[in-house]
Amino acid sequence: MSLDNNHHPTYETVFTVSCYCHAFSPPLSWSGCRKNFKTFCSVCHTIGKGKLIGPDLLDVHKQRSDAWLLEFIKSSQTMIKNGDATAVALFKEYNQSIMPDPPYSEDQIKGIIAYIKTQSPDYVAEGIVADKSEPVAPEIPVRSVNEATDNEILQGRLLFSGESRLSGGGPGCISCHHVKNNKLIGGGLLAKDLTDAFSRMNEAGISAILTSPPFPAMREAYQSAPLTEEEAYSLVAFLKKADEDQYGQNYRNYQHYFLDCGWIEFFLLLGIYTTIWSKRKKQSVNQKIYDRQIYS
Known part of the structure; x- marks a missing residue:
């Protein structure tokens, strides 16, 4: 068997994938294949831990051919536009969430597969000599967002709205996203409304997106300004709270304030310009000289 009792890959498994990955150029180790999956795919998918934004990928190779998986991972939207029945069905099943094209070569995608x-669980590496060069570190337990304190939820709201700056200097979420909340003004419309994001993507999905953004615009914005684990945790806690409290909530509407301020500024400027205009020179500079000469 390739997995031990704790579902950690054995050295036979490590060796198998290492051989597969090294068959391509540039060579990838087993840890390289695993890192590519963790960096890009685990944002939306798990292997044996249930659905996130996308389906659980456990035994997906038994349901789809390698060729189909390769083409779908390379560009799922292309397959959907071409009318592939399975791709279209998956797209509809998962709320028409667009799977971004990975920044990997075809060989790297094969390594991920x-x-x-x-x-x-039933993967067997036959006839393989164990390679103990790349042991796998055990996963560190993650604190559940259900344990978030009121201060952490508040900090998440302040980070979302931009009232508190992110430590890396990245933009606040509200510049692109909207959340229906009495304590927030209306947010941006460039990306999805996140009011019910926690219900749609749950804690693991949102946290994965925040720490390893898969979407091109978001990845570009935070590539040199990544969020800390504490910031990501607080944002997830706030989104969970916003999701739970969304009914009866509304964003703060400043429209009437903007209109009132606009009229006040208009009349103020009108008064200033009227005063300036009334004191203008109404005759030429030499009018008095001209009048005197005419009189004489």
Whole structure:
């Protein structure tokens, strides 16, 4: 068997995927294949831990051919536009969430598929000599967002709205996203409304997106200004609270304030310009000289 009792890959599995990945150029180690999956795919998918934004990928190689998986991972939207029935069905099933094209080569994607295969409980590496060069570190337990304090939720709201700056200097979420909340003004419309994001993506999904953004615009914005674990945790806690309290909530509407301020500024400027205009020179500079000469 390739997995031990704790579902950690054995050295036979490590060796198998290492051989597969090294068959391509540039060579990728087993840890490289695993890192590519963790960096890009685990934002929306798990292997054996249930659905996130997208489906659980456990045993996906038994449901789809390697060729289909390769083409779908390379560009799911292309397959959807071409009318692939399975791709269209998955797109509809998962709220028409667009899966971004990965920044990987075809060989790297094949390595990811190989890594997914090795996580199957009944995967067997036959005739392989163990390679102990790349042991896998155990996963560190993650604190549940259900344990978030009121201060952490407040900090999440301040980070979302931009009232508190992110430590890396990145933009506040509200510049692109909207959340229906009495304590926030209306947010941006460039990206999805996040009011019910926690219900749609749950804690793991949102946290994965915040720490490893898969979407091009978001990835570009935070590439040199990543969020800390504490900031991501507080933002997830706030989104959970916003999701739970969304009914009866509304964003703060400043429209009437803007209109009132606009009229006040208009009349103020009108008064200033009227005063300036009334004191203008109404005759030429030499009018008095001209009048005197005419009189004489």
